[in-house]
Amino acid sequence: MTGVSDLFDLSDRVAVLTGVGSGIGKATALTLARAGATIVGGDIDEANAQMTADEIVSNGGNALVQRTDVTKRAEVDALVDRAAADFGHVDIMGNIAGIPHNKLVAECTDEEFERILAINLKSVFYGCQAAIRHMIPAGTGNIVNISSGAIDTPAPTLACYAMTKSAVAMLTKTLATEVGPHGIRVNAIAPGMILTNFSRHNFTDADGNVVPERFEAYNKRSSAMAPLRRVGDPQDVAHAFLYLVSDAASFVTGEIQRPNGGVAMPW
Numbered sequence: 001m002t003g004v005s006d007l008f009d010l011s012d013r014v015a016v017l018t019g020v021g022s023g024i025g026k027a028t029a030l031t032l033a034r035a036g037a038t039i040v041g042g043d044i045d046e047a048n049a050q051m052t053a054d055e056i057v058s059n060g061g062n063a064l065v066q067r068t069d070v071t072k073r074a075e076v077d078a079l080v081d082r083a084a085a086d087f088g089h090v091d092i093m094g095n096i097a098g099i100p101h102n103k104l105v106a107e108c109t110d111e112e113f114e115r116i117l118a119i120n121l122k123s124v125f126y127g128c129q130a131a132i133r134h135m136i137p138a139g140t141g142n143i144v145n146i147s148s149g150a151i152d153t154p155a156p157t158l159a160c161y162a163m164t165k166s167a168v169a170m171l172t173k174t175l176a177t178e179v180g181p182h183g184i185r186v187n188a189i190a191p192g193m194i195l196t197n198f199s200r201h202n203f204t205d206a207d208g209n210v211v212p213e214r215f216e217a218y219n220k221r222s223s224a225m226a227p228l229r230r231v232g233d234p235q236d237v238a239h240a241f242l243y244l245v246s247d248a249a250s251f252v253t254g255e256i257q258r259p260n261g262g263v264a265m266p267w
């Protein structure tokens with residue numbers, strides 16, 4: 001019988017992850033590397049991504065990064081193709097990079113709408129397509145897309161963001177039906193409120209400095225919304241990611257995992 005730790009052993013697996021420069025992407029890269037995976041990371045912020053790779057390598061892991069703007073199909077293709085060329089296979093694809101957007105529908109400009117669609121949605125489509133080109137011939141693979149808890153509860157100013165993340169959830173479920181027969185699992189994670197750079201706009205001033213009173217208020221408000229009474233940590237999402245790509249989840253596909261402290265449950 002397979003040992004429990006063997007189920008989470010990712011040795012010999014190659015994981016392509018976007019958004020590894022910060023927050024959830026960084027925590028996921030470090031976690032998968034600790035489980036033995038080789039990380040091929042992409043981020044528009046190459047310096048931050050390189051710091052993630054350096055941390056993995058200094059912990060004895062294997063990682064490389066490549067500057068990638070996920071809104072550009074050619075750059076996403078190049079990242080995935082690099083993984084296959086350098087390491088021979090692409091076992092895991094994590095479409096993680098994304099940005100927040102808060103604007104009333106009445107005030108959202110065309111430029112903002114196009115930008116959020118490109119970064120949060122088209123990028124995931126490009127990443128899935130690039131990955132399955134390698135995974136279908138291999139007859140195996142795992143894709144995890146980052147959606148959001150915003151798909152569960154309508155809230156003012158979140159229309160554009162929630163539209164992209166709802167579409168990511170539907171892409172995930174649809175693709176799972178198409179590639180399941182090829183041995184490929186496709187799942188999504190819809191995190192609740194997770195403390196990362198993404199959340200900073202909630203408690204910083206116009207110059208980007210943290211305002212302690214705002215930070216305390218944000219923490220209090222967000223914690224009160226969750227039955228577990230805390231804001232999430234990127235590691236909470238990384239652990240959900242690890243589970244989904246592990247052999248422990250070998251019968252799980254088309255699923256939306258919700259590490260959110262219970263926020264989406266009806267009271």
Ligand SMILES: NC(=O)c1ccc[n+]([C@@H]2O[C@H](COP(=O)([O-])OP(=O)(O)OC[C@H]3O[C@@H](n4cnc5c(N)ncnc54)[C@H](O)[C@@H]3O)[C@@H](O)[C@H]2O)c1
Nearest residue numbers: 019021022023024044069070097098148193194196197198
């Ligand atoms: N933090 C939260 O509360 C939360 C909740 C739900 C979902 N999410 C989702 O989680 C994902 C990761 O967010 P995070 O909280 O770690 O944010 P973060 O800001 O800490 O990290 C996002 C990373 O994406 C990169 N990125 C942005 N635009 C890019 C582009 N065009 N090309 C390549 N890389 C780009 C950034 O440089 C950064 O390293 C996002 O998709 C976000 O929508 C976050």
